[in-house]
Amino acid sequence: MNQPVLRVSDLNKSFTMHLQSGKEISVLNGLEFEVHGGECVVLDGSSGAGKSTILKMVFGNYLATSGHIELHARGFNIDIANADPRTILAARRNVMGYVSQFLRCVPRVSALDVVAEPLIERGTEYVEATSRAAELLSRLGIPERLWSLPPATFSGGEQQRVNIARGFIVDLPLLLLDEPTASLDSKNSRVVIDLIAEKIERGTAILGIFHDPEVREIVADRLIPVEDYVALERVQ
Amino acid sequence: MPILEVSNLGHRYGDRYGCREVTFDLWPGEVLAIVGESGSGKSTLLKTISQRLNPTEGTVRYWATDGTPLDLSSQTEGEIRRLWRTEWGFVHQNSEDGLRMRVSAGGNVGEPLMANGLRHYGKIREKALEWLERVEIPSSRVDDPPTSFSGGMRQRLQIARNLVVSPRLVFMDEPTSGLDVSVQARLLDLIRSLVSDLGLAVIIVTHDLAVARMISHRTLVMKDGRVIESGLTDRVLDDPQAPYTQLLVSSILQG
Amino acid sequence: MNSAKIEYNIGYIDEQTKRMIRRVMLKAVAIPGFQVPFASREVPLPRGWGTGGVQLTASLIGKSDVLKVIDQGSDDTTNAVSIRKFFHRVSSVETTTDTTQATLIQTRHRIPETPLQEGQIMVYQVPLPEPLRFLEPRETETRQLHALNEYGLMYVKLYEDIAKYGHIAKTYDYPVIVNGRYLMAPSPTPSFDNPKLHQSPALHLYGAGREKRIYAIPPYTDVESLGFEDYPFEPQAFEEPCAICGSTGVYLDQIITDDKGGALYVCSDSDYCANKFAQLSKEGEGVSE
Numbered sequence: 001m002n003q004p005v006l007r008v009s010d011l012n013k014s015f016t017m018h019l020q021s022g023k024e025i026s027v028l029n030g031l032e033f034e035v036h037g038g039e040c041v042v043l044d045g046s047s048g049a050g051k052s053t054i055l056k057m058v059f060g061n062y063l064a065t066s067g068h069i070e071l072h073a074r075g076f077n078i079d080i081a082n083a084d085p086r087t088i089l090a091a092r093r094n095v096m097g098y099v100s101q102f103l104r105c106v107p108r109v110s111a112l113d114v115v116a117e118p119l120i121e122r123g124t125e126y127v128e129a130t131s132r133a134a135e136l137l138s139r140l141g142i143p144e145r146l147w148s149l150p151p152a153t154f155s156g157g158e159q160q161r162v163n164i165a166r167g168f169i170v171d172l173p174l175l176l177l178d179e180p181t182a183s184l185d186s187k188n189s190r191v192v193i194d195l196i197a198e199k200i201e202r203g204t205a206i207l208g209i210f211h212d213p214e215v216r217e218i219v220a221d222r223l224i225p226v227e228d229y230v231a232l233e234r235v236q
Numbered sequence: 237m238p239i240l241e242v243s244n245l246g247h248r249y250g251d252r253y254g255c256r257e258v259t260f261d262l263w264p265g266e267v268l269a270i271v272g273e274s275g276s277g278k279s280t281l282l283k284t285i286s287q288r289l290n291p292t293e294g295t296v297r298y299w300a301t302d303g304t305p306l307d308l309s310s311q312t313e314g315e316i317r318r319l320w321r322t323e324w325g326f327v328h329q330n331s332e333d334g335l336r337m338r339v340s341a342g343g344n345v346g347e348p349l350m351a352n353g354l355r356h357y358g359k360i361r362e363k364a365l366e367w368l369e370r371v372e373i374p375s376s377r378v379d380d381p382p383t384s385f386s387g388g389m390r391q392r393l394q395i396a397r398n399l400v401v402s403p404r405l406v407f408m409d410e411p412t413s414g415l416d417v418s419v420q421a422r423l424l425d426l427i428r429s430l431v432s433d434l435g436l437a438v439i440i441v442t443h444d445l446a447v448a449r450m451i452s453h454r455t456l457v458m459k460d461g462r463v464i465e466s467g468l469t470d471r472v473l474d475d476p477q478a479p480y481t482q483l484l485v486s487s488i489l490q491g
Numbered sequence: 492m493n494s495a496k497i498e499y500n501i502g503y504i505d506e507q508t509k510r511m512i513r514r515v516m517l518k519a520v521a522i523p524g525f526q527v528p529f530a531s532r533e534v535p536l537p538r539g540w541g542t543g544g545v546q547l548t549a550s551l552i553g554k555s556d557v558l559k560v561i562d563q564g565s566d567d568t569t570n571a572v573s574i575r576k577f578f579h580r581v582s583s584v585e586t587t588t589d590t591t592q593a594t595l596i597q598t599r600h601r602i603p604e605t606p607l608q609e610g611q612i613m614v615y616q617v618p619l620p621e622p623l624r625f626l627e628p629r630e631t632e633t634r635q636l637h638a639l640n641e642y643g644l645m646y647v648k649l650y651e652d653i654a655k656y657g658h659i660a661k662t663y664d665y666p667v668i669v670n671g672r673y674l675m676a677p678s679p680t681p682s683f684d685n686p687k688l689h690q691s692p693a694l695h696l697y698g699a700g701r702e703k704r705i706y707a708i709p710p711y712t713d714v715e716s717l718g719f720e721d722y723p724f725e726p727q728a729f730e731e732p733c734a735i736c737g738s739t740g741v742y743l744d745q746i747i748t749d750d751k752g753g754a755l756y757v758c759s760d761s762d763y764c765a766n767k768f769a770q771l772s773k774e775g776e777g778v779s780e
Contacts (some may be wrong), residue, residue: 018479019486060468062475085454085468086263107421121432314639321641336626336647340654343647350650351643357653357719379654 003072004034005095005174005205006058011067011081013053014231026231027053031067033224037173040196040206040219045226051209054226055176057081058207059098060088071095073173073205093122096174099167101182103151103159111137111154112147115165122170129169136165139191161188168195175199177208181215193218237299238263239405239437240285245294246461247284254280255461258294264404267431267438269452269469271445271484277461278441279409285439286326286407287316301404321351325398329410331390334397335382341368341393342378348401367396371426388419392426399430406431408440412447424450445484449473457481502549503581508532512550512705516696519707524669525637526620531703535577541599542700544616545574548597551612551696552578558586559593564601564742564759588762600663602684604741604763607693609710615680617699620706622666622676642674645717653722662727668715669708683727683742688714733758736767 014026027050035041043051056062057080058069064081071078073095078087092098097118109117115133120126137147140161146154151162164180177196181189189212196219199206210216216223238261246256255277262268270278283289285296287308296308301323308316320326328334335344345364354360365375371392373385382390391411398406411427412420428451431438442448448455448469455472457465457480465478476482500506508530515529534545552558558578562571566588574597575586587593590605597614607613623633626644636644645666652660665682669675677688678697688695688708695708708714718724732739734755741763743756758764 015475016477018482056474061470063467063471063477085471086266088468089453107425109425313635317635317639317641339626339647340651342654343650346650347643347647350646351641353643355646355720357650357722360650360719361654 002036004036005071005073006035006207007068007070007072008033008054008058009068009070011054011057011069012065012231013050013057013062014065028226028229029231031226031229035174035205035207037073037203037205038200039221040200040208041222041224042216042220043207043209043226044216044223045230047211049226049230051226052178055098055178055207055209058174059096059176060092061098071174095172096176097167097170097172098176098178099164099180100178101160101163101180103163103166107152108150110148111142111151111162114151114162115169118166118170132169133165136169137162139195140165141188141191157183157185157188160184164192164195168199171199171202171204173203173205175204175206175208177206177210179209179211181210181212189215237303239299240439241297241305242285243295243297245281245284245296246292247280247289248292249280253277253292253461254289255284255458256293258456258463260456260463260466262405262437262439264437265432265435266454267436267440267452269448269455270439270441270458271443271448271455272458273443273484276458278443278458280461281458282407282409282439282441286324287311298405321348322401323404325403325406327391327394327398327406327408327411329413331382331387331394334394335390337383338381340379340381341373341385344382344393345396345400348397352401363400364396367400368393370399370430371396372422386419387415388423391415391423395427395430399434399436402434403436405437405439408438410442411440413442413444420447427451445473457484499581501554501582502552502578503534504532504546504549508546509550512546515705516547516550516707519696519705520694520709522673523709523712524667524673524675524706526675526704526706528703529705531700534700536574538701539618540570541574541597541616543698543702543705544597544599544614544700545577545698546700547614547696547698547705548574548578548595549581551595551614552582552584554582554584556584556594557592558584559588559590559596559762560586561596561598561601561603561760561762563599563744564603564763565761567761570599590762600679600681601742601759602680602687604738604758604760605766607687607691609692611693613693613695615678615695615697617676617678617697617704618701619664619678620676620697620699620702620704622664622674622678637673640672642668645674646719649717649719649722653719659718659722659724665724666717668717670712671715674717675706675708681727681742682716682724685714685716685724686726690714729756731756733764733767736764736771738764738767 009032011031013028014024017023043054045051053062057064060080067081069080071091076091076095112130112133116129119129142161151159181192240262243259245258247254258281272278284291291309297305298308299305342364345367346360349360365378368375368378373389373392382393412423452469455469456463459480465481473485476485515527519527534542536542536545560571560575562568579586590603595612599616621633623636623644627633649659663681664676664679665685667675667677690711692710694710697706716724729743735757742759744759746755746757748755
């Protein structure tokens with residue numbers, strides 16, 4: 001197989017709790033895996049194992065303590081573990097997307113615009129972007145009467161689906177999914193599963209966390225057993 | 237090409253440093269937040285970068301519209317003022333410092349245009365009305381002075397006055413502090429959208445981490461006049477490394 | 492009561508002070524429209540009553556001068572009479588009310604209707620020399636603005652007028668740009684007289700005693716009144732003729748004649764009006780004879 005979109009090697013993460021007299025909590029040790037275009041790799045492990053920490057490090061949201069997080073796509077050949085902020089921002093724009101179950105609400109912006117924004121930011125015309133946004137919102141069962149309202153007023157489940165629509169609207173080489181189906185009903189979970197399948201079909205590399213065993217079973221091409229890399233906590 | 241390059245910058249008040257050994261660069265379209273408690277040197281740094289205070293040490297280079305890098309401390313007063321008129325903006329914490337309180341809203345927005353030589357009343361007024369609309373001030377208020385405006389409106393007027401001449405670099409010093417929380421959110425949202433629409437480079441000083449998170453790409457954390465941590469804003473706030481940053485972040489969460 | 496008779500120096504002010512003021516005037520002439528600071532002295536007149544103008548006149552006046560003093564346009568108001576008498580007493584120069592005869596004309600306000608000639612000097616009593624003061628209270632800042640030729644602020648004032656009144660409401664002390672460079676207050680001349688400053692053959696000297704500033708417009712200098720492209724400067728205009736001499740195109744004063752709103756409009760320039768009236772009467776006599 002050709003070069004992976006994401007290659008993680010010898011990755012370590014520890015947190016130094018300066019407010020607790022410098023206590024150091026080592027979370028991950030010697031993590032390594034690859035994700036290729038067109039496959040969905042699922043991080044597997046019990047809660048608290050550090051699955052979200054891995055996604056956040058890949059996205060540049062958490063700092064890797066040591067090791068490498070290489071991205072190879074769309075002309076980017078970079079190591080997120082030691083890239084400067086400007087490079088990470090460029091990678092977020094051109095290479096990777098991140099979908100959590102929580103929507104960061106922007107006041108006064110309509111649901112339709114919230115969903116269309118990632119496309120518009122990347123140069124798609126407004127009309128085109130909003131029509132794609134409308135398509136996704138209706139697939140995810142958000143009633144049309146809500147589209148023009150700011151999602152801050154929506155229920156938790158509706159906000160989550162708006163966020164999924166926003167996360168899936170752009171085609172990027174790597175998609176990071178942090179429990180996108182958590183607390184969705186089976187009908188909407190099904191839609192998300194379909195969306196994932198469509199991304200895979202188009203060659204996207206997906207790295208995700210899925211608690212629901214059924215969903216995990218359907219979407220996962222491979223599982224990474226995160227617990228194999230969990231560091232023993234040590235106190236200094 | 238960066239728009240601003242700050243290296244080893246310091247300003248000393250007598251034998252005490254207000255800020256020291258500050259190095260960073262800023263690119264067009266980037267929003268940089270400088271956070272820290274009061275007295276951490278963030279406002280001194282902002283003033284030193286923007287040449288309102290003289291640097292005691294270090295340099296600030298600015299790339300003018302035509303692509304030539306200018307060493308700011310060797311520019312004449314006239315040249316610096318030309319930059320303020322045409323390429324830079326400054327949004328003050330207190331609107332009284334950034335507005336003419338006895339001049340109408342339209343006059344406040346129109347002044348930078350007149351300072352740049354526009355001598356057509358109709359065009360000045362048209363542009364002023366256009367900008368009042370962009371900052372969500374009703375056009376019926378165009379002839380009212382800022383003394384009759386609420387705090388949020390005054391700050392929006394200050395923003396209009398700064399952006400009307402299409403600057404490339406805007407400095408903001410605590411633009412939202414002193415406003416009610418709901419008014420703050422609206423103002424931040426406005427700043428955020430204007431900044432991205434216009435592709436401005438912005439340096440914003442704030443003690444409020446939520447402000448930094450909402451509008452900045454990168455953040456510098458200052459303490460005792462020095463930058464103790466810097467990086468992507470969400471990284472600095474979600475996975476702070478320096479002891480002081482962890483303290484700042486945790487104080488916010490407890491609050 | 493027996494008081495010792497005081498011998499005044501010609502023009503009241505001592506020669507050293509005159510030298511200082513003359514040097515300042517020369518600098519002011521060299522930089523048209525620029526406010527030159529000077530060490531304003533005490534003169535026997537309250538500050539604000541024309542002490543700047545008096546010091547200029549005192550430093551200029553010589554035996555061969557003929558002095559005319561007007562307050563508003565008139566030669567016979569209190570201040571004009573007092574200042575004229577004062578200089579007659581302390582310098583024994585000849586005084587006149589006739590504009591054409593005068594070599595020195597001190598004024599608080601008006602420029603005579605009779606066109607000025609080469610060799611004549613106008614001396615203005617200025618209360619507020621800084622045209623930007625209304626909007627910018629800091630002297631350090633207004634000096635910077637002058638130095639860097641940044642006059643956008645002055646237009647803000649004009650903008651405010653148009654926004655409020657639909658036209659530029661300033662009818663006196665109307666700001667001008669002198670010699671294409673310095674912003675100047677022709678304080679407190681009516682805007683009606685502004686066009687007379689442009690390319691005037693006379694020398695115009697402005698003295699602000701309280702504010703300690705002297706500035707000048709040398710003969711044949713460009714003086715442009717500010718305005719917008721779509722709201723250009725328009726000097727005040729009067730529709731009616733003078734009720735006494737019938738002149739048109741002159742600056743008129745309103746004289747209230749009764750308690751029912753009745754009013755007369757007459758020339759503010761008393762010398763001009765008297766001459767016109769005399770001419771008119773002569774012509775009238777000529778016809779009847």
